[in-house]
Amino acid sequence: MNTVLPLLPAPGVPAGSPGPDALPDRARTGLTTTPFGLYVHVPFCATRCGYCDFNTYTSDELGPGANRSEYAGTAITELRRAAATLGPDLPTVSTVFVGGGTPTLLPADDLAAVLGEIRDLFPVTDDVEVTTEANPETVGPQSLSRLREAGFTRVSLGMQSAAEHVLAVLDRRHTPGRAVEAAHEARAAGFEHVNLDLIYGTPGETDDDWAATLDAVLASPVDHVSAYALIVEDGTRLARRISRGELPMPDDDVLADRYVQADATLTKAGLAWYEVSNWATGDAARCRHNELYWANANWWGVGPGAHSHVGGVRWWNVKHPAAYADRLAAGLSPAQDAEVLDDADRALETIMLGLRLRDGLPLTALSETGRDRARDSVARGLLEPSAHEAGRAVLTDRGRLLADAVVRDLTD
Structure with a gap:
């Protein structure tokens, strides 16, 4: 059974503050030899997609420290806390993943500043993989070039579908074709690896729609594809529309057919599956950060609602950006709760x-x-x-x- 984490507060932190302010010795065993990654959550979106239940916020007015303009500095504060907690013998960072939300709603210079602070605080492998997620409409040649210059090596673009009416059901803002354009722009900017994220089984999607989406992907310069069955999450706009009878529930048989179609198409084009929902052109194109998760290695998650795992100790931050920023500003851990895995x-x-x-x-x-x-x-x-x-x-x-x-x- 999981147990409540028995941690002592770090010097200067009030007793009873939640969070991993002092990792137990057990968690430190192998700290410098186990693969280690950093995840940075950016909780902002321009609009909320109808299917999404992620910890994201559309308002830019969430209180001091919680708005976009101040967020990079707040995340850097937690990164410094992470380095102080994990030290003095710090693990070497092999992957960095900036996810969301929509990380590229932040200026490219802000994302560059976060990555620069990581390099200042931690030892980093020479071949570090640095990924950012992006919605296609939030990037362009200039911002992509700045991110590549800063050291980002991989971009994951949320395409979802090439069919306009499918994007409309999902409440996606980009137009059909924009994701492929962005993939070309990322390659032109020098990104080594480009991924497109797809969703299949959306109400109203036809066999031809899905085939056209796969064809569009293969016409783009990607070396990695992620494809996920649509899941109707409770509390989302999509779930409410389905419950009112406006849209049908995704059909399991259709979802299976879509998956088989995707696998056959991608495999024929030279992208082999390496995880149930992920295909790559070769080992070098795999998402090493996700592989770190799947191997149950170590990572520190920065940002509201972010989860972390180090040596069998798991913790997660408070969800709301304002509460997250307030805790860090007060010198407290942003962690909400923690557990030790047996x-x-x-x-x-x-x-x-x-x-x-x-x-x-x-x-x-x-x-x-x-x-x-x-x-x-x-x-x-x-x-x-x-x-x-x-x-x-x-x-x-x-x-x-x-x-x-x-x-x-x-x-x-």
Whole structure:
């Protein structure tokens, strides 16, 4: 069972302040040898997409320290706190991921300042991967060139669809074609890696719409594609529209067909799957930051609502940008709560994450019951027979369609 984190406050921090102000010795074991990344959450969006339940805010007036103009400085304050907490022997940063929200609503100079502070505070690998997410309408040749000059190596553009009516249902602001244009601009700016994010199964999307979207992706200079089934989250505008009968609920069979179509199209074009929802042209094009998550390595999440994990200790920040900024301004940790994962928790997460990867996971990671169920999954065509004989659990094509169910079966 997870346990409440027994942490002592750092010097100068009032007793009872939540957060990882003093990591336990257990969490520090292997700190400098375990892959380490930094995630920076930018919580601002120009508008809220109808399907989105992320921790994002459309207003630019969220209180002192919470608006866009001051946000980079607030994030830098937490970065300094992270370095003080993790030191004196700091882990080497191998990946940085700036996500949101829409990070590129901030000026490129602000994002450059955050990255510059990371380099000042932490040792950084020579081949560090630095990603920013971006909505296509919030970037252009000038801003992309500035980001590349600052050291960003990878950009992930939210395309979702090439069909105008599908974008309208999703409440996306960019026009069809803009994401592909932005991908070309990113390449021209010198970005080594360019990803397009897609969503399939939107109400009203046809087979031809999805095929046209995939064709548009392949006509762009990308080396990575992420494709996710539309999930209707409670409390979103999309969920309300569906509950009122304005739109139909996404059909599971259609979602499966879309996935099969995407996999076949992308594979034929030379993009191989390496995680259930991600395809890349080769190992160098994979998102190393996400691979760090899937390997359950270490990362520090900066920003409102951001989650962190170091050595089996997990914590998460307060969600509202104003509360986040106020805590940091007062010299307090922005963490809202924390937990320590025991060996059973970590073993479970290893299975849940590892099974979604192309390489799968060793059968020894499963319990005896799990290994028995793995043999049954091979018989049902969900796990690859040859990999099983070699001592690994690897999803078949059919198994990928039922990945969540396979994980539940092997871990219950």
